[in-house]
Amino acid sequence: MLRRLDVTRPDHHPAYVVWELTLRCDQPCTHCGSRAGTQRPDELSTAEALDVVRQLREMRAREVVLIGGEAYLHPGFLDIIRALKEAGIRPGLTTGGRGMTEALAGLLFTPSAKSMFAFAILVLVLLFRPQGIMGKRAA
16 A cells, blocks of 8 residues: 555545544553643544544545553543554554553454554653653653
8 A cells, every 4th residue: 555645636535534532541651732622522432433444444544543541541442443453444543552551462462353544652761850751750
């Protein structure tokens, strides 16, 4: 699949989508742009999120990167990843990785599932402040 988008074509579509699935987060990062922590009271349910996946498929989205907060804290996270794959959309995840367990990673990266297209764990080191970025003292 071609990764470059031909911007001269008249039939535009969202080639790359960044979706803030939830504001819920398990890390008190001082740098957080979304001020994540507690989920919003009106966040999408799993059923509503699956409908967004359907709409993204209809719009011919090619890649969706889930962010948050921590996207994997959404109760329907794995169902949403599965639905993206079934819709022919490459899913990705950007995470701080604090709650990424071996079991969850195994569900995302089994050789047969090949669930994730892209996966990024943000590794941030803050050397010149007494308080670390993640709300803990820097080592």
